Amino acid sequence: MIGIVIEALIKSALIAFVLLTAFAYLTFAERKIAALMQVRKGPNRVGPWGLLQPAADGIKLIFKEEVMPAGADKVLFFLAPILTMIPAIVIVAVIPLGPDVELFGRTIRLGITDLNVGLLYILAIASVAVYGIVLAGWSSANKYALLGGLRASAQMISYEIALGLSIIGPIMLAGTLSLQGIVQAQQSSTWYVLWQPLGAMIFLIAGLAELNRAPFDMPEAEQELTAGYFTEYSGMKFSLFFMGEYIKMVAVSAIATTLFFGGYLGPFVDKLPWLGILYFAIKTVGFLFLMIWIRLTLPRLRYDQLMAFGWKVLLPLALFNVVITAVVIVFVG
Amino acid sequence: MLPNIPELVIFLVLAVIAVAAALGMLASSNAIYSALFLVVNFGVVATFYLLLGAPFIAMAQVTVYAGAIMVLFLFVIMLLGAEQMKPTSHNLLWQKPLSIVLIILLLSISFYVVLGQGVSTGSDLMQNTSGYGSPSAIGTLLFQKYLFPFEATSILLLAAMVGAVVLTGVRKQRRRIRKSRRL
């Protein structure tokens, strides 16, 4: 019993550490990739190739003055960044990072846990993740922030449905809600993206919308709402919002990898289980790159167009996908 | 049979939080805070489901109630700018005594039921139906035993959705007329 607790604590601490580092270097990677795509140099002053830039940014943000707007609701203004950050981290708990390994005579699962309702857990956490943004918008006592918060709540609800329906495909194919189970099911068949191309696409689009990433970044559309819901935030609270957003990017990429791209599966994983983590990381980074690429390429949708797209295009397509999958499973097997 | 101690402690702590959140929801004069207290309450109830070995219901509770429905509540409150409650108007004054009477009634009924039947720990109930909260068990129940109510509910929801679409459709038409007049 004690052993299990210690193992879980160590793994949680490790994953939290990895996620925070990933956040820091994801911001760096985004700036570098953006610079390369836009014929610029990007950060290159702090450390070799600018590699210490995230650290410099972090130190700067910690020492920045925290400004509290006069009319703000102090409790919620303080809580909002935390409420954004926590779901982003805990969502990773159910994602399997690799097969079981032997270490110090113990069998250790790579990944914090494996729930038999793992996917539902992800949906549940994703659905409460919006609170931080909505409350930030409301508590700032700023009209831009309020508009951002309103947009966020409407957008999240709309895209959650398509997101939820898009993952039904892999569930039906694997016959389980456990993510470990879904990965193992892909070992015997192939990656589910081949069986579920439409589902994978819907998942990616709805995932981008859940993340408020361009071209769906309505809640923080600089050109319209200056900075949307975090207009009034500064210092560490501001960086918590960013942390939340980028860690969510990692989480969505990891989930997409697990559901549609075989998770940690790859050649020689059965012999060298540690390779699983590497494959998993490579696939996740691929998705992160895709997200950054999309952001740098596409213009933003308008708010009402975004809602119409979610309800009139994505939702029917997702439903259609579920029906087709069901029919195929029943008649073909 | 005694319930095991850690479970009981967790239950008691959660119960206190649940009641406190419920009271907070009622007492708060700010509608946003009320809504948030309700979210906390839903979260605690979801944890109760987990304790009872029903993870599917727990997750559904969080996703649907704490996630979707309460976000919509917040959306409406924020959109209307109705955070602060207006002072009670005169024609609602009679509600206060009535509510006290109703509360007393409710409490006495619960006490009667609980004391009359004795406290059940629920453990024996759980043993009888091991795995009753698993997704597959619920799916089987929904699509076999309770198929008709399930389908009836979906038709009800569909009707509600069509109603909403019709209502917003009317509004859009009005907007179009205004615009064409402008041009």
Next chain:
Amino acid sequence: MSQVRKLETTLDELKTLFSDKAQTGETMVLNLGPQHPSTHGVLRLILELDGEEVVRCVPDVGFLHTGIEKNMEAKTYLKALVMTDRMDYLNNLGNNLTYCLAIEKLCNIEVPKRAQVIRVICAELQRIASHLVWLGTSAMDLNASSVLIYCFRDRENLLDIFEMIGGQRMMTSYIRPGGVWRDVPDEFVPAVNRFLDYLPEKLADYERMLTRNPLFMRRTIDIGIIDPSDAVERGMTGSSLRGSGINYDVRRAMPYSGYDEYDFDVPLEDGCDVYARYRVRMREFHESMRIIKQALDKLEPGPVITDDRKYSPPPRSELGNSMEAVIHHFKYWTEGFSAPKGEVYVATESPRGELGCCLVGDGSPKPGRVHFRTPSFHNLQSLSFMSEGYLVADLVAMIGSIDIVLGDVDR
């Protein structure tokens, strides 16, 4: 002179700008700007919003008021020229040109052929530079962030060319009354040719990124519709007007600097929306390049500034051996030249529309009154009309599409 009106607006006066709903809180009054990422400078828009729908949009200008017109009255004609660079900071050479044309009309100065051709090349290069900034920023308004950087990269080539001819990247003051400051250097023509070879390929890239992009089309088609009659009523000119299908281009309507000798089309679109205005400007890139190519062919050796020593400084070589030249030199740079009494109006086609200059000469070396009819100011008038009933996001696209420069609005 009548009493100067009090500048502060009272609350009651402001209230009349909005509907009654704004007072009950049913609609929201939002102050967009003057410091806002997408107001292209310091434009303040007071919006009345119903949800996110614009009910009323009241532009408030004057945050970049520099008093250039009034200041010019205190300077000699030549020194005042420097200030015109700073009005529309994306059309520096065009502003120079307009002002110089006004002086030339007032004083009856003949401009040599070569100077006219150089002026046309400069004006068209400037138009391309300005349109590149417009393309970048208006794409940025729709969050196509990469286009902004690409356009500024391309504009850098033009700024290098301007530095080559005028010694300055933006505030060149290169065009002078009677001609241009000095002849273009030898590297000028090859540099322009290189740019003309370079740009079409890049423009094709941007067209690929935007013109047929479904997201871009959704954001711009049927947005910010302004009917031709409404556009004319509100004094719109330039590409924004041509996006509503009205064929009015000062280069054709009132040719100056020999524009009547060039073969070019005036691009027209009849969509009346943001997309139409985008298409017009994208085609104008190519027309400008056509004009520049023809002008480069016309470029023949000759003087680049009038030899009337009253209006142009004598060349340095004459100063050593001609007393008269020294006197002219001294008079020209100290007292300046006097213009006859009279009033003239000259218009040019700036990248934004009709840029007019009304110049009143009072016989002294300083202008009696200078007034610029700036296209941004008049085009901005249409914004409040255009935006009613659209969403805030559309408003941002519209601001980009009428291509205002706040330095041009406020002067």
